[in-house]
Amino acid sequence: MGTVHEERRSRLRERCSAAGLDGALVTRPGNVRWLTGMPAAEALLVTRDRAVVAVAHPAREREDGIEERRVLPGREPGLVVVEAVGATGLLGVEEHDLTVTRHRALAAGSGASLVDLGHAVEQLRLVKDEDELNCLRVAGEIADQALGELLESILVGRSERHLAMELERRMVDHGADAPAYPVRVGTGEHAGRSRHLPGDRRVEEGDFLTVSLGACYRGYRSHATRTFVVGLSPEEWQIDLHRAVFAAQRAAREALLPGAAYEDPLKAARRELERHGYSDPLDDGVGHGLGLDATEEPTLRPGEFGKLEHRVPVTVGLGVGIPGRGGVRIEDSLVVRPLEDGGPELLTITTKELLAL
Amino acid sequence: MGTVHEERRSRLRERCSAAGLDGALVTRPGNVRWLTGMPAAEALLVTRDRAVVAVAHPAREREDGIEERRVLPGREPGLVVVEAVGATGLLGVEEHDLTVTRHRALAAGSGASLVDLGHAVEQLRLVKDEDELNCLRVAGEIADQALGELLESILVGRSERHLAMELERRMVDHGADAPAYPVRVGTGEHAGRSRHLPGDRRVEEGDFLTVSLGACYRGYRSHATRTFVVGLSPEEWQIDLHRAVFAAQRAAREALLPGAAYEDPLKAARRELERHGYSDPLDDGVGHGLGLDATEEPTLRPGEFGKLEHRVPVTVGLGVGIPGRGGVRIEDSLVVRPLEDGGPELLTITTKELLAL
Numbered sequence: 001m002g003t004v005h006e007e008r009r010s011r012l013r014e015r016c017s018a019a020g021l022d023g024a025l026v027t028r029p030g031n032v033r034w035l036t037g038m039p040a041a042e043a044l045l046v047t048r049d050r051a052v053v054a055v056a057h058p059a060r061e062r063e064d065g066i067e068e069r070r071v072l073p074g075r076e077p078g079l080v081v082v083e084a085v086g087a088t089g090l091l092g093v094e095e096h097d098l099t100v101t102r103h104r105a106l107a108a109g110s111g112a113s114l115v116d117l118g119h120a121v122e123q124l125r126l127v128k129d130e131d132e133l134n135c136l137r138v139a140g141e142i143a144d145q146a147l148g149e150l151l152e153s154i155l156v157g158r159s160e161r162h163l164a165m166e167l168e169r170r171m172v173d174h175g176a177d178a179p180a181y182p183v184r185v186g187t188g189e190h191a192g193r194s195r196h197l198p199g200d201r202r203v204e205e206g207d208f209l210t211v212s213l214g215a216c217y218r219g220y221r222s223h224a225t226r227t228f229v230v231g232l233s234p235e236e237w238q239i240d241l242h243r244a245v246f247a248a249q250r251a252a253r254e255a256l257l258p259g260a261a262y263e264d265p266l267k268a269a270r271r272e273l274e275r276h277g278y279s280d281p282l283d284d285g286v287g288h289g290l291g292l293d294a295t296e297e298p299t300l301r302p303g304e305f306g307k308l309e310h311r312v313p314v315t316v317g318l319g320v321g322i323p324g325r326g327g328v329r330i331e332d333s334l335v336v337r338p339l340e341d342g343g344p345e346l347l348t349i350t351t352k353e354l355l356a357l
Numbered sequence: 358m359g360t361v362h363e364e365r366r367s368r369l370r371e372r373c374s375a376a377g378l379d380g381a382l383v384t385r386p387g388n389v390r391w392l393t394g395m396p397a398a399e400a401l402l403v404t405r406d407r408a409v410v411a412v413a414h415p416a417r418e419r420e421d422g423i424e425e426r427r428v429l430p431g432r433e434p435g436l437v438v439v440e441a442v443g444a445t446g447l448l449g450v451e452e453h454d455l456t457v458t459r460h461r462a463l464a465a466g467s468g469a470s471l472v473d474l475g476h477a478v479e480q481l482r483l484v485k486d487e488d489e490l491n492c493l494r495v496a497g498e499i500a501d502q503a504l505g506e507l508l509e510s511i512l513v514g515r516s517e518r519h520l521a522m523e524l525e526r527r528m529v530d531h532g533a534d535a536p537a538y539p540v541r542v543g544t545g546e547h548a549g550r551s552r553h554l555p556g557d558r559r560v561e562e563g564d565f566l567t568v569s570l571g572a573c574y575r576g577y578r579s580h581a582t583r584t585f586v587v588g589l590s591p592e593e594w595q596i597d598l599h600r601a602v603f604a605a606q607r608a609a610r611e612a613l614l615p616g617a618a619y620e621d622p623l624k625a626a627r628r629e630l631e632r633h634g635y636s637d638p639l640d641d642g643v644g645h646g647l648g649l650d651a652t653e654e655p656t657l658r659p660g661e662f663g664k665l666e667h668r669v670p671v672t673v674g675l676g677v678g679i680p681g682r683g684g685v686r687i688e689d690s691l692v693v694r695p696l697e698d699g700g701p702e703l704l705t706i707t708t709k710e711l712l713a714l
Contacts, residue, residue: 040552057552073641073658100452100460100473116457165529169522178539195397195414284430301430 004131005037006065008124009046015120016046022089023047024117025078025106028097030293031121033219037063043077047085054080076102082110092117122297127311132291133335135220136313139180140333140347142215143224146170147350155230155357156205160185160198163211171215180214180221181294191227192319192327194284205231208238208326209357210319214294214333221294223315224348225331229356237322242354244276245320245328249352252286252300252316256336256344262304269318278320287315290333312336313347361488362394363422365481366403372477373403379446380404381474382435382463385454387650388478390576394420400434404442411437433459439467449474479654484668489648490692492577493670496537497690497704499572500581503527504707512587512714513562517542517555520568528572537571537578538651548584549676549684551641562588565595565683566714567676571651571690578651580672581705582688585712594679599711601633602677602685606709609643609657609673613693613701619661626675635677644672647690669693670704 002010012035016024026032026044032053033039035046041053052067054077069084071077078098082088091112093103096119107114128136146167155163164183171179186196191208203209212225227245229238251272252265266286273280285301290313298306300314308314317331333347359367369392373381383389383401389410390396392403398410409424411434426441428434435455439445448469450460453476464471485493503524512520521540528536543553548565560566569582584602586595608629609622623643630637642658647670655663657671665671674688690704 057550074656074660095457095461098457100455100457103457104452161529165526169526172518172522182535193414299431303431 003037003064004129005035005063008035009051009065011124012046012121013048015124016092017048019092020090021092021115021117022112023085024092024120025082026094026117026121027078028094028121030291030296031094031125033292034125035121036066038066039219042071043081045078045081045085045088047088050085052081052084054078076105076109078102078106079109082106082112088112090115092120094121119297125291126289126297127309128291128313128335132220133311133313135218136222136290136333136335137347139176139215139217139220139222140224140349142171142174142176142217143213143222144348144350145174146215147211147213147224147226150211151228151355151357155203155209157202159200159202160187160190161200163203164198167211167213171213174215176215176217177219178216180216180223184210184212186210186326187230189324189326192321192329194319194329203230206235207231208328210327210329212329212331219292221290221292222333222347223290223294223317223331224333224350225317225319225329226350226352227328227330227354229354232356234354234356237325239354240276241278241320241322242328244273244278245318245330246352246354247276248272249316249318249330249332252318253332253334253344253346256308256314256316256334258308258310258336258338260308262298262300262306262308263302265300265316266302273320280318280320282318286318287331289314308336310336310338360394360421361486362392362420365392366408366422368481369403369478370405372481373449374405376449377447378449378472378474379469380442381449381477382439383451383474383478384435384459385451385478387648387653388451388482390649391482392478393423395423396576399428400438402435402438402442402445404445407442409438409441411435433462433466435459435463436466439463439469445469447472449477451478476654482648483646483654484666485648485670485692489577490668490670492575493579493647493690493692493704496533496572496574496577496579497581497706499528499531499533499574500570500579501705501707502531503572504568504570504581504583507568508585508712508714512560512566514559516557516559517544517547518557520560521555524568524570528570531572533572533574534576535573537573537580541567541569543567543683544587546681546683549678549686551674551676551686560587563592564588565685567684567686569686569688576649578647578649579690579704580647580651580674580688581690581707582674582676582686583707583709584685584687585714587714589713591711591713594682596711597633598635598677598679599685601630601635602675602687603709603711604633605629606673606675606687606689609675610689610691610701610703613665613671613673613691615665615667615693615695617665619655619657619663619665620659622657622673623659630677637675637677639675643675644688646671665693667693667695
């Protein structure tokens with residue numbers, strides 16, 4: 001029994017061995033961290049009997065079973081670890097991460113034959129262990145706390161940018177390493193959009209206000225989005241739109257069961273939107289995996305084929321907007337679990353009701 | 358006379374034409390933004406008579422002379438713009454930006470012959486125009502203001518993480534789009550390091566305190582690093598170390614003249630450090646270009662060959678530490694200018710004296 005990282009590297013070795021590879025060079029940052037526990041390692045080479053990482057600066061806390069090599073500026077980190085090991089024969093590399101230029105330098109300098117490792121490490125990372133899920137639970141709680149505190153303060157007159165910065169600060173106050181991604185705040189006509197960057201627009205009475213935030217805790221990243229109405233009484237169109245998005249997002253969440261197809265949550269959400277009189281193809285999908293990367297596999301969007309598995313954390317979210325008036329977006333982080341375990345586990349528990357603030 | 362972005366695209370067209378290319382596919386984000394003014398565009402195709410960008414969501418403000426195509430999730434943005442134009446013959450692509458996987462998809466789907474465009478756009482971006490320099494000046498001022506305010510508050514007992522978040526918030530308060538990069542704060546034994554991530558250590562009396570921050574203003578990113586002593590009277594070793602780093606950084610700054618070799622500032626800094634009794638090869642270099650990317654060409658480190666040009670903005674910084682006790686790091690953003698124009702222009706004017714806070 002080795003450390004959790006040694007066990008993960010053993011699983012990668014088994015994959016390599018089955019594929020006839022002499023080693024694997026891992027360069028995608030989330031993959032390197034998952035296999036080493038070292039946030040700043042730049043590349044990892046795993047061969048049958050060794051594991052070597054390239055670091056810009058030597059780590060103070062060393063990980064068992066890993067050798068360190070220093071990368072000087074301008075040097076290819078992959079070559080630094082390959083040179084430490086010597087001849088490697090057939091070497092798997094991450095072609096979805098390496099640029100053409102880096103790949104060429106490795107092919108010329110490594111003396112190895114390079115083949116595509118594909119998403120082998122991402123596949124190993126898909127199902128999380130209990131420690132990983134605990135980190136995600138804490139990340140979800142931190143975001144909930146930050147959002148809860150913000151909602152107790154006065155919002156009218158404050159800019160999107162200020163609200164976003166305050167949420168980022170509050171998450172760090174509650175123990176986050178950092179925000180999981182830049183916090184997004186949209187008010188008025190910006191509300192409900194998935195990729196709106198916070199700007200100078202200030203919150204006004206009667207606005208929809210959409211907040212998307214996540215915490216990063218020990219490297220693991222949560223996602224949550226909520227939409228509120230500012231002022232005492234939401235208008236009829238706001239209540240209707242919120243009801244439709246709320247119902248569609250709930251239907252998508254309830255479809256998150258082991259064995260369900262990746263497209264099932266999306267189809268459930270579309271059906272529910274239509275039942276409420278809204279039509280949206282949801283081309284961007286309704287969710288994705290999460291973990292050490294803010295966006296991981298699987299992707300819950302049209303045309304993706306695969307089946308959900310027990311202990312895979314995913315986001316489920318969608319938004320509908322009315323041009324010029326804004327919209328509603330609701331998103332959660334959840335863990336896929338079978339019904340006998342209580343069904344999907346919600347990591348972001350802040351209310352999704354239409355609060356009037 | 359077209360817009361500034363049209364003129365920039367004309368310069369790229371001239372380069373392509375001289376190299377016998379029928380078009381250029383630009384994918385590196387800073388390059389796309391420099392050529393279009395559109396922060397969210399994902400790829401740009403420039404042919405003899407057209408310019409097409411791929412966007413995830415249509416922009417509200419359109420740029421003259423540019424056609425937009427929507428990218429659906431999971432689609433390769435480069436293919437979307439190539440398909441909009443049709444057959445392109447010989448197409449330059451950025452092999453230092455494209456992953457092997459994306460390059461393969463383009464080669465298979467575009468019908469074009471792909472050749473490396475290299476750093477052609479980065480070369481065009483190297484020398485900045487007056488508008489770009491103005492953005493950098495504002496970015497430098499914003500960081501100065503944020504730092505000045507922080508220094509008026511009580512520091513003892515506050516954590517690195519809190520100080521970093523406060524600086525980020527203050528920069529946004531003063532008009533930054535965002536921090537140029539995550540603010541770094543190191544206190545005590547962490548002081549003086551270039552890549553220390555802010556943690557839970559709290560500021561104590563007698564500590565060195567190093568702060569590295571930059572603002573992003575209209576996309577342009579400044580850098581500055583300062584080191585202070587916390588408490589009334591710095592110790593002798595702190596004064597000595599600060600004096601050495603201060604002198605070496607000044608020597609490097611003074612070597613920033615048009616026509617100087619990229620290695621000259623580094624050599625000047627090394628000489629001055631030695632004169633003060635410290636020896637450091639400065640392997641990480643003493644600076645780099647800045648602009649729409651936080652780190653641009655040129656790189657001022659050993660083994661880089663080239664000459665500095667008028668109106669190229671660069672950072673100049675270095676740090677020296679004593680294991681277990683911390684160190685001093687000082688860094689500025691400057692613009693290369695000839696002596697008859699007053700010599701290097703300092704963009705980050707906050708004092709570099711050893712303040713005792």
